[in-house]
Amino acid sequence: MPRRILLLGPPGSGKGTQAALISKALGIPHISTGEMLRDAVSAGTELGAKAEALMAAGDFVPDDLVVAIVDERLRQDDAQSGFLLDGFPRNVAQAEALGSSSAPDIGTVILLKVDTDEIVKRLMKRGAEQGRADDNEETVRRRLEIYQAETAPLVEFYGSSVLAVDGIGTIDDVFARVALALSGS
Numbered sequence: 001m002p003r004r005i006l007l008l009g010p011p012g013s014g015k016g017t018q019a020a021l022i023s024k025a026l027g028i029p030h031i032s033t034g035e036m037l038r039d040a041v042s043a044g045t046e047l048g049a050k051a052e053a054l055m056a057a058g059d060f061v062p063d064d065l066v067v068a069i070v071d072e073r074l075r076q077d078d079a080q081s082g083f084l085l086d087g088f089p090r091n092v093a094q095a096e097a098l099g100s101s102s103a104p105d106i107g108t109v110i111l112l113k114v115d116t117d118e119i120v121k122r123l124m125k126r127g128a129e130q131g132r133a134d135d136n137e138e139t140v141r142r143r144l145e146i147y148q149a150e151t152a153p154l155v156e157f158y159g160s161s162v163l164a165v166d167g168i169g170t171i172d173d174v175f176a177r178v179a180l181a182l183s184g185s
């Protein structure tokens with residue numbers, strides 16, 4: 001099974017949930033840029049101060065900042081035998097930066113497919129339950145637009161490395177499909 005995996009999909013497609021399960025099953029670290037940025041905001045670091053308003057509006061944090069935190073994270077010992085990236089790269093410039101970093105090539109890209117109506121429904125629910133500042137309808141629509149414009153082109157960028165998985169269903173159903181896709185790759 002590949003051990004350098006990238007998880008792609010629109011906000012609300014279940015990336016975080018599936019990433020946690022894959023990471024546990026394969027014993028590889030789950031590296032989520034969204035989580036690292038939220039931690040930086042909570043900790044009140046310089047990075048957090050730069051990211052906070054952008055994240056609240058659903059906009060991207062500048063590539064150089066995000067590339068730098070991923071680069072540093074991928075140098076840590078636990079990432080040397082594999083990793084699962086969730087939420088990065090988010091555009092072609094970030095994918096190119098990852099490709100030319102010291103990290104080894106990405107083996108497999110899992111694309112979680114979920115339609116827009118289902119995404120808006122899920123994110124509204126998550127906003128109500130978890131209180132994430134960027135899970136309100138306006139920001140959700142903005143994040144989806146940006147996903148289409150900036151992130152969806154990565155499917156073409158990664159070409160035949162991309163395995164599309166239907167992201168509708170229970171967490172276990174989706175994980176079974178992801179595991180099947182990974183076992184055949």
Ligand code: AMP
Pocket residue numbers: 011033034035037054055056058059060061062063066086087088089090094134143
């Ligand atoms: P996520 O948890 O992956 O949905 O990310 C939450 C927010 O963090 C995004 O809406 C962006 O504002 C920011 N973010 C996360 N990852 C990236 C990235 N790779 N590039 C730019 N901004 C990011």
